[in-house]
Amino acid sequence: MKIISVGVMETKEIKEKKEKVPRQKMPEQEPKKRIRNFEEVPFGYSEETAITEAKRCIQCKKPGCIAGCPVDVKIPEFIKEIAEGRFTEAALKLKETNGLPAVCGRVCPQEDQCEKFCIIGKKGEPVAIGRLERFAADFERNSGNVKIPPAVRSNGKKIAIAGAGPSGLTIAGDLVGLGYDVTIFEALHKAGGVLVYGIPEFRLPKAIVEAEVEYLRKLGVKIETNFVIGRTKTIDELFAEGFNAVFIGVGAGAPVFMDIPGENLSGIYSANEYLTRSNLMKAYLFPEYDTPIVRGKRVAVVGGGNVAMDSVRTALRLGAERAMIIYRRTDVEMPARKEEVHHAQEEGVEFLMLTAPVEYIGNDAGWVTGMKCLKMELGEPDASGRRSPVAIKDSEYVIDVDTVVVAVGTMANPIIPATTPGLETNKKGYIVTKDESGLTSREGIYAGGDIVTGSATVILAMGAGRKAAKAIDEYLSKK
Amino acid sequence: MNKIIENTKLSESVVKMVLDAPAIAQKRQAGQFIILKINEKGERIPLTIVDSDAQAGTITIIYQVVGKTTAALAQLKAGDALQDLQGPLGNPTEIENYGKVVCIGGGVGVGVVYPLAVALKKAGNEVISIIGARTKDLIILEKEMEKVSDKLIVATDDGSYGFHGFVSAVLQQLIDKGEKIDRVYAIGPVPMMKVLCDVTKAPRIKTIVSLNSIMVDATGMCGACRVSVAGKTKFTCVDGPEFDGHDVDFKLLSNRLKMYCDPEREAYENHKCGCDGN
Ligand SMILES: Cc1cc2nc3c(=O)[nH]c(=O)nc-3n(C[C@H](O)[C@H](O)[C@H](O)COP(=O)(O)OP(=O)(O)OC[C@H]3O[C@@H](n4cnc5c(N)ncnc54)[C@H](O)[C@@H]3O)c2cc1C
Numbered sequence: 001m002k003i004i005s006v007g008v009m010e011t012k013e014i015k016e017k018k019e020k021v022p023r024q025k026m027p028e029q030e031p032k033k034r035i036r037n038f039e040e041v042p043f044g045y046s047e048e049t050a051i052t053e054a055k056r057c058i059q060c061k062k063p064g065c066i067a068g069c070p071v072d073v074k075i076p077e078f079i080k081e082i083a084e085g086r087f088t089e090a091a092l093k094l095k096e097t098n099g100l101p102a103v104c105g106r107v108c109p110q111e112d113q114c115e116k117f118c119i120i121g122k123k124g125e126p127v128a129i130g131r132l133e134r135f136a137a138d139f140e141r142n143s144g145n146v147k148i149p150p151a152v153r154s155n156g157k158k159i160a161i162a163g164a165g166p167s168g169l170t171i172a173g174d175l176v177g178l179g180y181d182v183t184i185f186e187a188l189h190k191a192g193g194v195l196v197y198g199i200p201e202f203r204l205p206k207a208i209v210e211a212e213v214e215y216l217r218k219l220g221v222k223i224e225t226n227f228v229i230g231r232t233k234t235i236d237e238l239f240a241e242g243f244n245a246v247f248i249g250v251g252a253g254a255p256v257f258m259d260i261p262g263e264n265l266s267g268i269y270s271a272n273e274y275l276t277r278s279n280l281m282k283a284y285l286f287p288e289y290d291t292p293i294v295r296g297k298r299v300a301v302v303g304g305g306n307v308a309m310d311s312v313r314t315a316l317r318l319g320a321e322r323a324m325i326i327y328r329r330t331d332v333e334m335p336a337r338k339e340e341v342h343h344a345q346e347e348g349v350e351f352l353m354l355t356a357p358v359e360y361i362g363n364d365a366g367w368v369t370g371m372k373c374l375k376m377e378l379g380e381p382d383a384s385g386r387r388s389p390v391a392i393k394d395s396e397y398v399i400d401v402d403t404v405v406v407a408v409g410t411m412a413n414p415i416i417p418a419t420t421p422g423l424e425t426n427k428k429g430y431i432v433t434k435d436e437s438g439l440t441s442r443e444g445i446y447a448g449g450d451i452v453t454g455s456a457t458v459i460l461a462m463g464a465g466r467k468a469a470k471a472i473d474e475y476l477s478k479k
Numbered sequence: 480m481n482k483i484i485e486n487t488k489l490s491e492s493v494v495k496m497v498l499d500a501p502a503i504a505q506k507r508q509a510g511q512f513i514i515l516k517i518n519e520k521g522e523r524i525p526l527t528i529v530d531s532d533a534q535a536g537t538i539t540i541i542y543q544v545v546g547k548t549t550a551a552l553a554q555l556k557a558g559d560a561l562q563d564l565q566g567p568l569g570n571p572t573e574i575e576n577y578g579k580v581v582c583i584g585g586g587v588g589v590g591v592v593y594p595l596a597v598a599l600k601k602a603g604n605e606v607i608s609i610i611g612a613r614t615k616d617l618i619i620l621e622k623e624m625e626k627v628s629d630k631l632i633v634a635t636d637d638g639s640y641g642f643h644g645f646v647s648a649v650l651q652q653l654i655d656k657g658e659k660i661d662r663v664y665a666i667g668p669v670p671m672m673k674v675l676c677d678v679t680k681a682p683r684i685k686t687i688v689s690l691n692s693i694m695v696d697a698t699g700m701c702g703a704c705r706v707s708v709a710g711k712t713k714f715t716c717v718d719g720p721e722f723d724g725h726d727v728d729f730k731l732l733s734n735r736l737k738m739y740c741d742p743e744r745e746a747y748e749n750h751k752c753g754c755d756g757n
């Protein structure tokens with residue numbers, strides 16, 4: 001019995017292999033070469049490869065992939081356009097539901113979303129939906145003929161958006177398309193949110209984000225940078241100036257530290273600071289650019305998420321000899337995307353698992369020189385369902401470091417709630433919304449993205465922006 | 480883009496700049512600051528708003544040339560523009576009628592303490608001011624400080640003008656003479672603020688200092704500006720910039736201010752680097 005069944009499977013597999021085209025790889029920069037530059041790691045598909053990959057899609061009648069997408073991208077439809085060589089049409093199809101396809105094709109966790117539900121993936125590897133999305137969006141942008149839809153007649157109503165991250169950019173695009181007069185107020189000097197200050201150039205070239213922001217400007221969205229809502233003006237002052245509704249999409253921008261001894265020593269960064277210096281301020285190009293960054297030789301990054309991976313890979317590119325991930329659980333629990341972990345491993349990042357820092361040691365000048373750690377083991381599952389780490393007694397040891405990046409999470413920035421009376425927040429400081437519409441405890445004020453959910457994903461923030469756009473339109477249409 | 484209305488030297492290395500910034504001028508209160516960035520490749524640096532004119536829509540900043548950005552700033556002319564200007568940032572000074580207050584400024588710190596003296600005077604306080612510098616030519620805002628103070632004492636380290644010695648010695652004398660002081664505002668180089676806090680500790684005079692930690696975003700997003708106050712980590716940009724000086728870990732502040740000395744010196748070779756912990 002056993003032998004026969006194996007035999008049957010084997011012949012079936014051989015048959016399939018003959019017919020089956022494998023998931024197409026994206027060519028990438030060699031690890032040895034790329035750790036010396038900040039250029040993007042994968043090069044993207046060629047037209048031929050894209051068509052080959054697109055043809056792997058069997059155009060399901062009831063596509064699971066769409067259900068796995070937070071913004072319901074019409075996946076089989078755009079893939080069909082690629083398969084038939086109509087690349088610009090593919091991009092337009094994507095844009096019907098996703099305003100930032102070039103970004104999402106690069107940074108979405110497709111393995112947990114669309115590709116997870118791909119029927120082809122049940123037996124082999126799923127269709128590379130993300131790579132195809134990136135291909136179509138890049139094709140359109142590089143072709144230089146990005147179509148600007150004709151201007152919509154203004155309905156005379158003014159919308160203020162706090163924050164130019166994915167949620168703010170999405171709602172701005174949607175509402176300007178409905179005839180609203182939209183202004184985004186952004187605290188930093190550049191629009192894009194985490195896409196410009198957090199995610200590194202080697203994963204998301206900033207020119208792409210700039211092109212998307214430029215596109216919004218062409219649609220008629222006004223963007224006021226250097227404008228901190230709550231400081232430069234409060235939300236109530238904006239209402240007084242004639243704005244009819246406000247959307248808050250300010251992200252979960254405040255860094256979390258671990259509150260352990262020595263954490264303020266020189267050489268210790270929050271991931272936000274490290275990445276902001278490098279990405280937004282281009283400190284990796286110092287002294288051509290004026291902002292400096294510490295180019296550590298022994299860099300420890302504490303944490304196991306995407307932010308930690310971005311930080312440790314940045315450290316390598318800044319010249320680290322040892323770039324280490326210090327994580328208190330194991331690689332199984334690590335929340336970072338598999339692809340990022342894989343890239344980090346290829347590049348020579350060391351992964352010190354089941355390790356937790358308890359104290360930092362410094363020299364006379366106050367510079368960090370060592371990181372006292374405890375070894376951990378996994379105990380019972382915690383509230384998040386992951387097995388929680390328990391310290392092993394007397395397992396303390398010291399790792400030599402000269403730079404540390406703390407990437408253990410972010411929290412809500414209190415500036416807006418503190419200056420907006422009646423705006424309800426929860427225990428952690430995130431803004432409370434009534435439902436998916438994003439309506440807050442105050443009439444006319446909506447919120448979405450990380451400032452509501454806590455740190456999540458680009459696509460979820462975009463989805464929140466889209467839903468709030470619909471809700472605001474309904475609210476103001478009734479008024 | 481924010482247009483420069485005026486950029487004039489107050490002393491050898493201290494410059495006063497008036498900027499067109501209507502929204503900030505409308506809103507700003509004593510104790511707040513701005514972040515500026517000169518051009519695309521520039522660094523974001525924090526500077527105190529020394530004065531504002533809501534009607535004209537302008538703000539005034541006073542800066543000391545200590546590195547690349549401040550040196551570049553000094554080169555600009557009226558009519559030029561800064562690419563980025565963000566503010567007002569930080570918490571305004573808590574202004575009340577405390578009674579008798581002493582406002583102390585050292586070097587360019589006089590510019591930072593000036594708006595506080597103005598607001599404190601307006602709130603009905605008796606204001607005694609002490610301003611100091613290394614030498615006579617470096618004393619700034621003497622006339623302005625005189626106008627808002629009930630009494631002004633000038634001190635120079637080399638004795639070239641006014642009292643010969645540090646501002647801390649002047650404060651010590653006031654205390655020794657039995658002057659009943661309700662509050663002290665001490666703003667200047669880190670070592671000066673530290674010494675002043677030592678002076679006011681025994682007589683238990685509440686002493687407010689304004690910290691100049693290194694900043695990036697100045698909205699609470701990065702933690703570059705963290706300081707230790709009463710053993711707790713605080714972000715200078717959103718929790719400060721003013722703190723109770725008796726609770727501040729000055730050693731930590733001065734260490735962290737030196738974090739970029741080497742690269743900064745590289746970027747600004749032609750000028751003496753301000754890496755003395757100031
Ligand atoms: C390093 C890093 C890597 C990541 N990698 C991925 C990834 O690979 N894939 C993925 O899907 N997600 C990733 N994420 C998460 C994702 O970037 C966020 O979930 C998403 O950007 C949230 O969007 P948002 O619109 O809510 O806010 P944000 O992107 O945080 O933008 C908020 C904007 O509001 C501005 N702002 C804040 N306060 C004010 C104020 N008072 N007034 C005016 N403006 C204000 C901020 O300056 C910012 O520009 C990553 C996050 C980080 C930090």
Ligand SMILES: Cc1cc2nc3c(=O)[nH]c(=O)nc-3n(C[C@H](O)[C@H](O)[C@H](O)COP(=O)(O)OP(=O)(O)OC[C@H]3O[C@@H](n4cnc5c(N)ncnc54)[C@H](O)[C@@H]3O)c2cc1C
Pocket residue numbers: 512522524525526527528541542543544545546547548549550587590591690691692693694720736737739740743744747752753754755756757
């Ligand atoms: C809230 C706040 C208000 C301030 N107000 C004023 C003001 O009104 N007038 C004024 O002249 N200065 C003020 N400063 C200090 C000013 O920001 C710095 O002098 C400036 O950033 C130096 O930039 P640079 O490129 O010219 O010098 P850099 O080359 O960057 O630095 C030269 C040296 O100055 C020191 N330094 C660097 N950054 C800072 C910093 N942020 N603060 C203090 N020292 C620093 C370091 O030791 C460094 O090595 C303030 C700082 C803060 C945080």
Ligand code: FES
Pocket residue numbers: 693694695696697698699700701702703704705714715716717
């Ligand atoms: S300067 Fe970034 S948090 Fe204060």
